[in-house]
C-alpha cells in the first residue's frame with residue numbers, strides 16, 4: 001500500500017473504542033486515533049470520520065442498561081451523540097461537523113447527491129465530517145443497521161481513495177482467532193468470495209453492532225468503487241503508526257482496477273429494492289445481450305408496493321435475481337395491467353413499453369464489463 005497516494009480517506013471507529021466500559025466516552029483509545037487524523041491532515045489527506053458510540057456513550061444516563069428497549073436505545077443514542085461529538089472535538093483545533101444519516105437518506109438519489117455536496121463543501125473548508133447513523137429516527141426498514149456498511153456507502157459517496165475500518169482484532173483471520181490458536185492473519189485479499197465470508201463467520205464485538213461479516217460486506221462495497229480497504233486493530237496504536245509509514249498493519253483489500261461508475265455502484269450497493277417483478281425463466285432473458293427490454297407482457301407477478309422511479313428487483317420465476325433497476329411504473333398500475341391481461345378491451349399491454357429505465361441497470365447474475373476485480 002502507498003498512503004502517499006491518498007487524497008481522501010474514511011476512517012470507521014466503533015463503539016468499543018469510544019466508550020469501552022459503557023460509562024461515557026474515554027480518551028484511552030481516541031488519543032492515538034485523533035493523532036492519526038491530525039497526521040493525515042498534515043500530509044494533505046482529507047479525512048471523514050464515521051464514528052459509532054452514541055448508544056454506548058449515552059448508556060450511563062439510564063438505568064437498566066443490560067436489556068434496554070428500542071426506545072431507550074434511541075434515547076441513549078440521542079443523549080450520547082453529544083458526548084461522542086464533544087469527545088472528538090476535545091482533540092482538535094479545527095471544527096468538526098455532525099452528519100446523521102439513515103439508509104432512507106442514502107437510497108434516495110436526490111438526498112444522496114445532497115449528502116455528497118455537503119461532504120465536499122465541509123472537506124473544502126477544512127472541517128472534519130463526523131458521520132453516524134441517525135438512530136433516533138430509524139425504523140427497521142430505514143436503517144443501514146451497522147456503521148461498517150455505512151462507512152463504505154460514505155466512502156463511495158465521498159469518492160474516497162481508502163476506507164480504514166477499525167476492529168478489535170488485527171484483521172481478517174482464516175478462522176476465529178478467539179477460539180483457534182492456529183488462526184492465521186490474512187494480509188491481502190484480491191477478491192471477496194464465499195470463502196472470505198466463511199472466514200469472517202463468528203468473530204464479533206460485544207459493544208457495537210458490527211462483526212467481521214459486516215466489515216467484509218463493507219470492504220466488498222468499497223473495493224467495487226475503487227476504494228482500497230483496510231481492516232486494522234484500532235486498539236493498537238502501532239496500527240496507525242504503520243499506516244502513516246505506508247505499511248499494511250492488518251488486512252488489505254485490493255480495489256477493483258475497473259471500478260463501477262458511481263451511478264451503477266449506488267444502484268448495486270446503496271439503493272434498496274422497494275418491490276420485485278417476477279418474469280418467466282426463459283432462455284431468452286430480457287437481459288441477454290442485444291435483447292429488447294421486457295414489457296408488462298412478460299411479468300408473471302408484481303410484489304411489494306412501489307412508485308414510479310423506485311428501485312425494484314427483477315427476478316425470474318425460478319428464483320434467480322436478475323437485476324436491480326428503476327421502475328418506470330408504479331406497482332399499482334403494473335398490478336392492474338397484469339391482472340387484466342385477458343380482458344378483451346385491455347389495451348395497456350401493448351402500450352407500456354419497457355417497464356424499467358435503461359439507465360443504471362445493475363445486473364446481478366452475469367458478468368459485466370465494468371465492476372470486475374481485475
Ligand code: GLU
Pocket residue numbers: 014015051052053054055056077132133135145146147148208209210
Ligand atoms: N449508530 C450506533 C451508535 O452510534 C452504532 C452502530 C454500530 O456500531 O455499527 O451507537
